[in-house]
Amino acid sequence: MLNWIEKRTGFVSMTKDFLTEDVPGGASYWYVFGSATLFAMIVQIVTGIFLTFFYAPSADTAWESTRAIYLNPFTHFLLSVHYWGASAMIALVFLHLLQVLIWGAYKSPRELQWVVGVLLLLVTLVLGLTGYLLPWDMDAYFASQVSLNITGLAPIAGPILQNIAQGGGTMGTATINRFFGLHVWLMPAALVGLVGAHLAIFRHNGSAGPVVDDPRKLKVGRFWPDQMFMDAAVSFLVFVVIIFLTLFFPPFLDAKADPTNSQFVPYPAWYFLSLFGLLGLVPPSLSIGPIPLPMELIATIIVPTVFLVVVLAIPWLDRSTTRSFSSRKGILWGTTIMVIVIVILSVYAQVTTMAKQAAAPPSPSQATVLAMSETSTTSTSTTAGGGAAPSGGAPSAGSANGAKVFSTNCASCHGAQGQGSPGAFPPLANNPVVTGDANKVIGILVDGLHGSISVAGQTYNGQMPAWKGTLSNGDIADVITYIRTALGNNKASAVTQAQVNAYKP
Numbered sequence: 204m205l206n207w208i209e210k211r212t213g214f215v216s217m218t219k220d221f222l223t224e225d226v227p228g229g230a231s232y233w234y235v236f237g238s239a240t241l242f243a244m245i246v247q248i249v250t251g252i253f254l255t256f257f258y259a260p261s262a263d264t265a266w267e268s269t270r271a272i273y274l275n276p277f278t279h280f281l282l283s284v285h286y287w288g289a290s291a292m293i294a295l296v297f298l299h300l301l302q303v304l305i306w307g308a309y310k311s312p313r314e315l316q317w318v319v320g321v322l323l324l325l326v327t328l329v330l331g332l333t334g335y336l337l338p339w340d341m342d343a344y345f346a347s348q349v350s351l352n353i354t355g356l357a358p359i360a361g362p363i364l365q366n367i368a369q370g371g372g373t374m375g376t377a378t379i380n381r382f383f384g385l386h387v388w389l390m391p392a393a394l395v396g397l398v399g400a401h402l403a404i405f406r407h408n409g410s411a412g413p414v415v416d417d418p419r420k421l422k423v424g425r426f427w428p429d430q431m432f433m434d435a436a437v438s439f440l441v442f443v444v445i446i447f448l449t450l451f452f453p454p455f456l457d458a459k460a461d462p463t464n465s466q467f468v469p470y471p472a473w474y475f476l477s478l479f480g481l482l483g484l485v486p487p488s489l490s491i492g493p494i495p496l497p498m499e500l501i502a503t504i505i506v507p508t509v510f511l512v513v514v515l516a517i518p519w520l521d522r523s524t525t526r527s528f529s530s531r532k533g534i535l536w537g538t539t540i541m542v543i544v545i546v547i548l549s550v551y552a553q554v555t556t557m558a559k560q561a562a563a564p565p566s567p568s569q570a571t572v573l574a575m576s577e578t579s580t581t582s583t584s585t586t587a588g589g590g591a592a593p594s595g596g597a598p599s600a601g602s603a604n605g606a607k608v609f610s611t612n613c614a615s616c617h618g619a620q621g622q623g624s625p626g627a628f629p630p631l632a633n634n635p636v637v638t639g640d641a642n643k644v645i646g647i648l649v650d651g652l653h654g655s656i657s658v659a660g661q662t663y664n665g666q667m668p669a670w671k672g673t674l675s676n677g678d679i680a681d682v683i684t685y686i687r688t689a690l691g692n693n694k695a696s697a698v699t700q701a702q703v704n705a706y707k708p
């Protein structure tokens with residue numbers, strides 16, 4: 204049988220060739236980063252392909268289909284593995300690169316392998332960036348807006364590139380389509396091609412082996428079975444870590460992208476934190492004498508580009524003839540300092556983002572987000588299976604009903620715009636109680652309210668009727684959503700019928 208296949212394909216001898224490859228100095232756990240990265244890439248390709256079965260790229264369906272993915276345990280698992288697989292892949296690429304850097308494995312004749320490797324890192328980062336937009340939730344929208352605006356800053360080609368990536372002057376369905384095309388076709392194709400080149404060059408030069416004065420003295424090991432076992436063991440460990448994170452720390456879906464929300468604080472993926480930190484650190488304007496410096500451009504485009512060019516040129520910048528650590532002090536120090544700077548910038552960005560988030564209005568809880576638009580999708584009943592649920596036009600049935608319930612039951616006391624009347628009925632517009640804890644508002648509606656309260660410096664001591672029995676739980680949920688989102692500057696999470704059903708005093 205094997206003979207039959209070998210005669211027609213040559214596969215058997217090819218595999219033997221591959222497995223008996225020399226490993227200078229014998230197998231080592233130091234060599235596993237490349238294969239572990241490859242493994243993470245395969246996880247991403249497999250989960251990514253299946254996710255396209257459920258995702259619908261357009262402004263009206265991207266968030267809705269992502270929400271459907273979250274609501275089904277099987278697809279939610281798939282998405283979470285893809286999410287953590289991305290982080291694993293990027294972390295492993297960085298570790299792999301760092302190890303090659305420290306060992307000087309980029310030195311002649313492996314310069315091109317290094318260059319292809321750095322390009323692979325770039326493609327991986329673009330994959331992370333484009334994937335970030337696809338859920339089309341608040342963070343996806345506003346974080347991608349930051350990166351698109353940065354693209355637009357680039358001299359000459361910037362505005363054109365931004366227009367192409369964005370698919371027009373503003374972000375919308377065209378943007379999702381561009382990012383989707385990049386994320387599922389162009390970048391994966393580039394990735395697979397570059398990985399092929401990377402491995403072909405690797406096979407051509409063989410493995411670099413440990414840092415020794417005279418590599419000829421090294422005993423030579425074989426790829427099979429020792430190195431193969433170590434590679435497989437570490438890939439398995441990576442898999443276990445991804446599954447652990449998937450099960451215990453699944454990703455979070457924000458509310459659907461709302462371009463009018465000016466208070467949302469976007470946060471980048473962890474691997475872009477250092478760039479984000481750099482942007483946050485530079486003063487908005489600085490000048491040498493009368494010449495103003497384009498600080499934003501420097502922080503977002505010039506510094507990263509110079510950094511990239513230097514990294515690409517490392518095999519030529521490192522002039523030492525041997526790979527020994529003592530002859531490569533400059534590169535080793537440079538690497539150490541860069542790693543420290545990147546970590547400090549990332550921590551700085553994380554801390555400042557968290558402080559801004561704490562100051563901004565709180566985001567709705569995950570349960571609220573996933574329950575959102577349930578009223579609108581059930582009332583239009585266009586949901587087909589677990590797939591995309593088109594959300595109809597802008598004002599959902601729920602909010603239209605909320606406005607109706609308000610004008611028939613509440614406006615007589617609280618005013619048509621929720622402005623209240625001083626001393627008698629408290630305003631509901633710009634009232635922190637209304638936009639605060641949803642459960643408390645549910646309680647006020649269900650059981651009524653009396654006793655002295657104070658709103659915007661005015662005291663009220665009246666009687667708010669209980670609405671339990673008068674209004675259905677669905678109407679109570681809709682009217683609360685209405686007063687929390689449509690009066691004055693009120694902007695708070697929606698309330699669902701499920702939350703009202705679940706309310707206990």
Ligand code: HEC
Pocket residue numbers: 608609612613614615616617627628629631634636637644647648652653654655656657658663664665666667668670682683686
């Ligand atoms: C008969 C007049 C009346 C009607 C009708 C009425 N309310 Fe009230 N509402 C009041 C009064 C009076 C208070 C203040 C109670 C107090 O002083 O303790 C109040 C308080 C509230 C509060 C709490 C405000 C705060 O700062 O604590 C909310 C929320 C509220 N009403 C919502 C509604 C909604 C929604 C409706 C319609 C379903 C409605 N009310 C209908 C009279 C009314």
